[in-house]
Amino acid sequence: MGIIKAAKLAFDYLRYEEEGEEPEVNRAIDHVDLDIEEGKFIAILGHNGSGKSTLAKHINGLLVPTEGTLWVDHMNTASDADIWNIRQKAGMVFQNPDNQIIGTVVEEDVGFGPENLGVPTEDIWKRVDESLKAVGMTAYRHHSPNKLSGGQKQRVAIAGVMAMHPKCIVLDEPTAMLDPNGRKEVLKAVRELNKKEGVTVILITHYMEEVVLADDVYVMDRGHIVMHGVPKEIFSRVDQLKKYRLDVPQVTLLAYDLKEAGLAIPDGILTIPELVDALSRPEIRIPKGWKLPEHTQKKEKKELPQGKESIKLEHVGYTYNPGSAYEMHALKDVNLEIPQGQFVGIIGHTGSGKSTLIQHFNGLIRPTEGHIYFEGQDIWADKFPLRGLRSQVGLVFQYPEHQLFETDVLTDVCFGPKNQNLPPEECEKRAKEALEHVGLDESYYAKSPFELSGGQKRRVAIAGVLAMNPKVLILDEPTAGLDPMGRDEILDQIASLHETRGITIILVSHSMEDIAKYVERIIVMNHGVKTFDDAPKKVFAHYKELEAIGLAAPQITYIMYALKEKGLDVDTSAINVDEATTSILRALWKKEEDHK
Ligand SMILES: Nc1ncnc2c1ncn2[C@@H]1O[C@H](COP(=O)(O)OP(=O)(O)OP(=O)(O)O)[C@@H](O)[C@H]1O
Numbered sequence: 194m195g196i197i198k199a200a201k202l203a204f205d206y207l208r209y210e211e212e213g214e215e216p217e218v219n220r221a222i223d224h225v226d227l228d229i230e231e232g233k234f235i236a237i238l239g240h241n242g243s244g245k246s247t248l249a250k251h252i253n254g255l256l257v258p259t260e261g262t263l264w265v266d267h268m269n270t271a272s273d274a275d276i277w278n279i280r281q282k283a284g285m286v287f288q289n290p291d292n293q294i295i296g297t298v299v300e301e302d303v304g305f306g307p308e309n310l311g312v313p314t315e316d317i318w319k320r321v322d323e324s325l326k327a328v329g330m331t332a333y334r335h336h337s338p339n340k341l342s343g344g345q346k347q348r349v350a351i352a353g354v355m356a357m358h359p360k361c362i363v364l365d366e367p368t369a370m371l372d373p374n375g376r377k378e379v380l381k382a383v384r385e386l387n388k389k390e391g392v393t394v395i396l397i398t399h400y401m402e403e404v405v406l407a408d409d410v411y412v413m414d415r416g417h418i419v420m421h422g423v424p425k426e427i428f429s430r431v432d433q434l435k436k437y438r439l440d441v442p443q444v445t446l447l448a449y450d451l452k453e454a455g456l457a458i459p460d461g462i463l464t465i466p467e468l469v470d471a472l473s474r475p476e477i478r479i480p481k482g483w484k485l486p487e488h489t490q491k492k493e494k495k496e497l498p499q500g501k502e503s504i505k506l507e508h509v510g511y512t513y514n515p516g517s518a519y520e521m522h523a524l525k526d527v528n529l530e531i532p533q534g535q536f537v538g539i540i541g542h543t544g545s546g547k548s549t550l551i552q553h554f555n556g557l558i559r560p561t562e563g564h565i566y567f568e569g570q571d572i573w574a575d576k577f578p579l580r581g582l583r584s585q586v587g588l589v590f591q592y593p594e595h596q597l598f599e600t601d602v603l604t605d606v607c608f609g610p611k612n613q614n615l616p617p618e619e620c621e622k623r624a625k626e627a628l629e630h631v632g633l634d635e636s637y638y639a640k641s642p643f644e645l646s647g648g649q650k651r652r653v654a655i656a657g658v659l660a661m662n663p664k665v666l667i668l669d670e671p672t673a674g675l676d677p678m679g680r681d682e683i684l685d686q687i688a689s690l691h692e693t694r695g696i697t698i699i700l701v702s703h704s705m706e707d708i709a710k711y712v713e714r715i716i717v718m719n720h721g722v723k724t725f726d727d728a729p730k731k732v733f734a735h736y737k738e739l740e741a742i743g744l745a746a747p748q749i750t751y752i753m754y755a756l757k758e759k760g761l762d763v764d765t766s767a768i769n770v771d772e773a774t775t776s777i778l779r780a781l782w783k784k785e786e787d788h789k
């Protein structure tokens with residue numbers, strides 16, 4: 194028996210509409226069998242609501258099965274006698290770091306777990322040092338966690354669990370809020386914990402690139418385990434994964450597309466070296482009769498589109514807690530202009546000032562230096578209607594579903610327009626339109642927001658801002674925590690709002706792939722300073738500089754540079770799978786033509 198074993202595990206959530214009535218039963222996991230060997234690195238994938246978190250909560254005894262049995266290190270989680278032991282053996286890191294940080298100083302928070310376990314003081318400090326180092330947060334040990342940005346907090350939460358030296362660590366989307374570098378660091382730390390300390394790792398994630406690291410993968414669909422195997426097997430079944438609302442890493446998708454185009458590429462390519470290697474083999478020939486497509490590349494916009502000025506920042510600086518020991522210059526001399534109708538991406542390492550910056554755009558934060566203009570007017574001048582600005586420049590926060598509080602979806606979305614003092618019929622009309630725009634039809638109007646899946650709640654929250662008819666829509670990580678298909682759906686809908694209504698979109702994201710796919714301009718923040726501001730292809734060409742400031746380029750960029758280095762004449766500015774496929778085929782064709 195492995196360290197975690199489940200036999201026919203099932204769990205029902207019960208919802209009581211009225212006291213005394215029969216509850217509504219929601220079977221969240223059903224007949225799950227698992228046997229996880231000690232020391233393995235396991236990944237669990239599945240669409241939003243497929244039951245991953247419910248399963249994870251069973252592993253550390255937070256939930257007790259309705260049917261079946263789960264053993265952690267041979268202890269039955271349904272037995273009260275062992276529950277304290279089980280929680281110690283199986284540490285858990287949740288999606289939202291805010292819910293798990295309790296200390297007022299970072300190092301205290303990390304020491305809290307071992308202290309509770311009765312670890313001697315000296316050892317506690319040793320463990321705190323090691324864990325903070327492992328997640329790259331040593332420099333912040335004396336900081337207050339609530340002054341850290343979301344990503345920094347998550348690293349502290351992971352350090353807190355690591356300090357308890359658990360046998361098994363369950364991470365429920367631990368990197369959803371981290372920047373590319375933070376993600377890499379955390380995964381590296383988790384991997385070392387697995388490889389060096391032999392800690393069993395169970396990683397729940399929506400990032401397919403992270404799954405490549407696992408020894409073994411489980412895929413969940415509507416409460417069931419529907420696929421199980423090593424990453425190579427799992428990722429060679431692209432069509433099946435899509436059916437389960439999942440995806441494959443970009444490199445796997447590119448290999449798949451090349452194979453579909455007729456190249457002799459093996460299935461289940463997971464890394465860049467594997468693809469480069471496969472493409473260098475002699476059997477790689479352009480299929481007979483293959484023709485160079487006529488309209489291969491999407492026309493690259495040479496210049497950024499210009500429109501009427503919408504938002505303008507002049508020498509904007511912002512300092513948190515000025516004059517105190519916690520003084521923090523979050524923005525430094527930022528100058529930028531965003532014309533009406535642009536689709537702008539903002540990227541930057543965790544804590545680079547992205548959230549602080551976007552809160553300046555609609556006047557939620559007053560700059561400590563400089564000026565902000567909306568359509569030519571200084572928004573902090575006397576008599577400027579700030580309230581009006583906030584409905585014209587709509588801001589959707591990170592995890593906006595936490596702000597849904599009405600009893601049903603329609604009332605929730607009506608909240609904004611109602612606050613704008615519009616007549617009730619107009620509020621309802623706007624709310625319905627907004628819901629339609631985010632892909633929620635009338636069957637959702639009467640539902641309670643609590644009955645919805647993560648992706649659906651996110652859409653309701655976006656609709657709530659849309660219903661105010663904003664000219665500018667700012668979204669802070671709108672796809673964090675969503676499954677791959679949910680991510681595409683939301684971003685496609687946002688892109689269509691941009692196209693059909695001409696709304697200016699400002700998208701903050703840690704996903705370089707999403708940024709590359711949708712935006713026409715990227716603003717890069719680094720320690721409060723605007724470092725790059727240009728078209729995506731131009732920004733990603735600086736991938737080495739981006740890495741130096743905690744970022745990365747999309748996986749495609751790395752593939753193209755690696756192929757170029759191998760002597761294949763590809764276009765290194767390709768930033769999505771379609772462009773890359775065409776460019777590789779073209780380069781191979783040209784190579785063969787040259788040989789003739
Ligand atoms: N506290 C709860 N009360 C009632 N139903 C719940 C509760 N938590 C989850 N559910 C339901 O149980 C099912 C499984 O949810 P779970 O959170 O385990 O999914 P998940 O795979 O972790 O999703 P996500 O990727 O969105 O985190 C869903 O149908 C969900 O709506």
Ligand SMILES: Nc1ncnc2c1ncn2[C@@H]1O[C@H](COP(=O)(O)OP(=O)(O)OP(=O)(O)O)[C@@H](O)[C@H]1O
Nearest residue numbers: 340341342343344513523543544545546547548549
């Ligand atoms: N309320 C606050 N008080 C003091 N400092 C703060 C506060 N909010 C943020 N900071 C600090 O200001 C800097 C910028 O934070 P901000 O949240 O704007 O970064 P971010 O780029 O949005 O990060 P993330 O990607 O993690 O969300 C960080 O160093 C952060 O620690």
